[in-house]
Amino acid sequence: MYKQEEIKPYGQERDKGEQVEMMFDNIAPTYDTLNHRLSWNIDKGWRREAIRQLAPHTPKTILDIATGTGDFAIMQAEMLHPEKILGVDISCGMMEIGRKKVADRKLDGIISFSREDCMQLSFADESFDAVTAAFGIRNFQHLDVGLREMCRVLKQGGHLSIVELTTPVSFPMKQLFQIYSHSFLPVYGRLISKDSSAYSYLTATIEAFPQGEKMVGILKNAGFRDASFKRLTFGICTMYFATK
Numbered sequence: 001m002y003k004q005e006e007i008k009p010y011g012q013e014r015d016k017g018e019q020v021e022m023m024f025d026n027i028a029p030t031y032d033t034l035n036h037r038l039s040w041n042i043d044k045g046w047r048r049e050a051i052r053q054l055a056p057h058t059p060k061t062i063l064d065i066a067t068g069t070g071d072f073a074i075m076q077a078e079m080l081h082p083e084k085i086l087g088v089d090i091s092c093g094m095m096e097i098g099r100k101k102v103a104d105r106k107l108d109g110i111i112s113f114s115r116e117d118c119m120q121l122s123f124a125d126e127s128f129d130a131v132t133a134a135f136g137i138r139n140f141q142h143l144d145v146g147l148r149e150m151c152r153v154l155k156q157g158g159h160l161s162i163v164e165l166t167t168p169v170s171f172p173m174k175q176l177f178q179i180y181s182h183s184f185l186p187v188y189g190r191l192i193s194k195d196s197s198a199y200s201y202l203t204a205t206i207e208a209f210p211q212g213e214k215m216v217g218i219l220k221n222a223g224f225r226d227a228s229f230k231r232l233t234f235g236i237c238t239m240y241f242a243t244k
Helices: 016-038 042-057 071-080 092-104 143-152 173-193 198-208 213-221
Strands: 061-065 084-089 111-115 128-134 154-165 225-232 237-243
Touching: 016 042, 016 092, 016 173, 016 198, 042 071, 042 128, 042 154, 042 225, 042 237, 061 071, 061 143, 071 084, 071 092, 071 111, 071 128, 084 092, 092 111, 143 154, 143 213, 173 198, 213 225, 213 237
Parallel strands: 061 084, 061 128, 084 111, 128 154
Antiparallel strands: 154 237, 225 237
């Protein structure tokens, strides 16, 4: 078990998956605003960088895991022009906001949403040309299981693109991030979202989540090859890319 799998938003009484679903349903109305403000909109650039890695491979069918309100799926549709993107998540509240955003952009012919448990996806083996995930896999109840499922539904030769928040490793960004993530982020998140636990939980999972070389090893153990990583913005975010 990895450290972040033991961390739950609302205590130890219930299953982590149930608690994560409840948390994201609770913060869904304010999630986009907080996400962009707390990262000073840099998160949009991180997503673009990940999509640029996929672009040479021209995927036609994409599965966006932990899609949330659909920001990553929307950006992929606009930059990659695939035939189909399916965004999946356990939070119906987040995806309902995503559906409205997709409809407003007239992308509902390309992007659709479905509630799925990433620990047990309902899709057949080798269903998608690419699988993507932005800021979601650290919430998996069982990371290895979720990654193996992502590998299973990916076509042979298909590509995985992940963007995940991580902790900087070098001075002084490491120290500055500690202050920001433990002081400003949970307080501001609590004030705006009205959820006293959500942003403390998110900070804790960032610190506990395996990153860099360790995460590359986990990806390879899940069935991926040519796995690599690149730290972005002094290590606040890390991008992972792999092939099945």
